[in-house]
Amino acid sequence: MSNWSPIAILPNPSLKNPIEGHFVAFAGTSDARAVAICQASPKFGELLSRFTDAFGVAIDPAVLIARADKLPISGDAFLSFRDLVVASIIPYSRSLNTVYRNSNRIAYSNSFWIYPWMLNAQTNSLTMSTPALTAFHVVEHFGGQSTPELSVMQVDDIDEPLFDALLARWTRHYFGKRARWADRALFRSLNTAFHAAALPGGVGVTLFDLGRNVSLWVSALEILSHPRIAKAGLSTVYPLSERIAYCNSEVERRKYAAYNPTRKKNVKEPRRPLPCWMYGKLYQARTISFTAIECRLRR
Numbered sequence: 376m377s378n379w380s381p382i383a384i385l386p387n388p389s390l391k392n393p394i395e396g397h398f399v400a401f402a403g404t405s406d407a408r409a410v411a412i413c414q415a416s417p418k419f420g421e422l423l424s425r426f427t428d429a430f431g432v433a434i435d436p437a438v439l440i441a442r443a444d445k446l447p448i449s450g451d452a453f454l455s456f457r458d459l460v461v462a463s464i465i466p467y468s469r470s471l472n473t474v475y476r477n478s479n480r481i482a483y484s485n486s487f488w489i490y491p492w493m494l495n496a497q498t499n500s501l502t503m504s505t506p507a508l509t510a511f512h513v514v515e516h517f518g519g520q521s522t523p524e525l526s527v528m529q530v531d532d533i534d535e536p537l538f539d540a541l542l543a544r545w546t547r548h549y550f551g552k553r554a555r556w557a558d559r560a561l562f563r564s565l566n567t568a569f570h571a572a573a574l575p576g577g578v579g580v581t582l583f584d585l586g587r588n589v590s591l592w593v594s595a596l597e598i599l600s601h602p603r604i605a606k607a608g609l610s611t612v613y614p615l616s617e618r619i620a621y622c623n624s625e626v627e628r629r630k631y632a633a634y635n636p637t638r639k640k641n642v643k644e645p646r647r648p649l650p651c652w653m654y655g656k657l658y659q660a661r662t663i664s665f666t667a668i669e670c671r672l673r674r
């Protein structure tokens with residue numbers, strides 16, 4: 376178990392069971408690998424013990440770990456693993472919340488925010504590097520905190536078939552012999568979806584904040600369907616959605632009038648599956664949002 380190395384700390388999710396990714400994983404502090412890491416590096420164990428919520432109540436953060444024999448792994452690969460985990464949890468949790476009217480599930484990607492401070496294994500000091508700040512400090516003065524606008528929640532629900540499919544693509548893209556445009560588009564799309572699934576704002580959310588998230592969801596779908604040599608939009612997202620084999624026949628049935636801004640009068644539009652209708656509504660909402668912003672700026 377001691378051949379695993381810590382990569383990053385996530386103070387918001389609570390993990391009873393690890394989320395495995397072949398040679399990377401999200402693990403809780405009680406995971407045998409995390410325990411072995413803390414035994415080998417007591418300073419890292421002290422760092423984990425210094426996390427609390429906003430009121431000083433101790434919390435057990437999650438740790439992103441990787442097999443030492445597979446290092447170095449690019450930062451993009453780690454972030455894409457985080458993004459695919461979020462894609463396998465957030466939509467699934469939101470759908471369960473809708474069906475069962477229970478909000479006690481992780482519904483925002485902020486829960487998988489990576490803490491900026493991390494232990495430097497060579498110096499046993501804390502380091503941070505962001506676009507805004509590069510700094511170092513000592514563990515003894517550290518006080519880590521979970522995101523105050525979110526509660527610390529346990530990860531219970533994950534879309535296993537989706538997770539397995541995305542993990543296979545992640546392994547192929549970052550560790551395979553040949554790069555593919557479809558894989559590159561997929562992980563660009565998942566990164567956009569990660570930000571689309573975030574809280575639209577903290578205190579005082581405006582319509583413009585909601586519009587930004589809608590725009591990001593639309594962009595995520597357009598990136599996913601991007602043909603590389605042409606533009607993406609309704610003409611690429613609709614066909615992609617129609618090629619999917621849906622488990623629910625009502626979702627798959629082509630009975631929905633999806634949005635088409637170029638629709639001609641007296642010309643019957645083809646009916647499409649439910650996801651096309653939903654994307655069309657998001658597309659319209661993005662257009663309305665941008666129009667509202669432009670009108671406000673002209674005042």
